[in-house]
Amino acid sequence: MERINIAGAGIIGLACAWRLVQRGAAITIFDAREAAREASWAGAGMLAPGGEFSEPSELARLAMASLSLYPDFVSELQEESGLPIDFRRSGAVEVAFTEAEAEALERRAESQDGFGISSESCTYNGHPARCYPEDAVVDPRQVTRALLAACRGRGVDVREHEPVIDVRQDGTAITMRGEYGADSALVAGGAWSSEICDGLPEVIPVRGHLVSWNLEPGVLGSILRRGSTYMLQRGSGALVAGTTKERVGFVRSLDENAVADIVQRASELLPVLGGKAPDARWNGFRPFIEGDLPLVAPVANTRIWTAFGHYRNGILLAPETATRIAAMLG
Ligand SMILES: Cc1cc2nc3c(=O)[nH]c(=O)nc-3n(C[C@H](O)[C@H](O)[C@H](O)COP(=O)(O)OP(=O)(O)OC[C@H]3O[C@@H](n4cnc5c(N)ncnc54)[C@H](O)[C@@H]3O)c2cc1C
Structure with a gap:
């Protein structure tokens, strides 16, 4: 039986662990903190290629492929874990407040039509808008909770609060306080991946x-977006x-100016919010690497694989990434 060590128990590491253990591998997954408390806890959960891609690209193709996997991924995961996952084909409405924004939306829609993202013209509160019927939402915290349960149910050894210090270059051991042997290693440490293993591209x-x-649930049916402002409502009623986008390193403190700015932009878009103070505020670190694509690949001449660099779309890309990793490693 193939023994695989995974460094990082965010949505990517956990989804890969689940698919690999389903194929019969023996998995140990390590996390420096509690599992799934970083970017995958912070993410909004938009599964929305319509708002992300203006031009055709490999990333757009992967994102659409992953979106098409989501319904089956969620039902299989719910069944196996016995836990609910709030997933809905909510659609998205992108609003234009100015003529220039309306023209840009139309141009983008024409381009998107050419590579498989469909939308139609609509209005929102009297403003011109585009509706994206295929876009969806999921609660990422429910996905990772279910992945953890499903992994544990299949015997994955989940080792929390055990930071990986190094991965041996041939992939056959992973170092923490002690050394854990295996046949291969998968680095899925999100924004920390390049700190975990020497020689990997820098993650910012x-x-x-x-x-x-x-x-109350039902205030907002679809995702609502304008430029860099977006919102969605969970089944529980929480409106997120x-x-x-801030390059400040791993600084965890909340920036009250950033919070106030979001509250103002969100209230312009959904006036019922009326500038009220939010009930919760948080931040997280998107794993960005140069180039358009996450690094889902073997490292040449080693037994190390990587799955990191999903930046703004790791929740969306998790099913597709896990399928690819399982095909490569399983
Ligand atoms: C504010 C915000 C909103 C977002 N919204 C969306 C969205 O709407 N849709 C979408 O698709 N994506 C969204 N994203 C992006 C998405 O959340 C990320 O791309 C995704 O969560 C990355 O998953 P990951 O597992 O690679 O990283 P993470 O979830 O960060 O997991 C990495 C794990 O590695 C662990 N780790 C770190 N160092 C070590 C070590 N030395 N040893 C072992 N473990 C270690 C960490 O503790 C962590 O648990 C958003 C992100 C943010 C921050």
């Missing part, structure tokens, strides 16, 4: 803030809005 943490209000 791009901090993002989000806020949420506890509202964001975001920011």
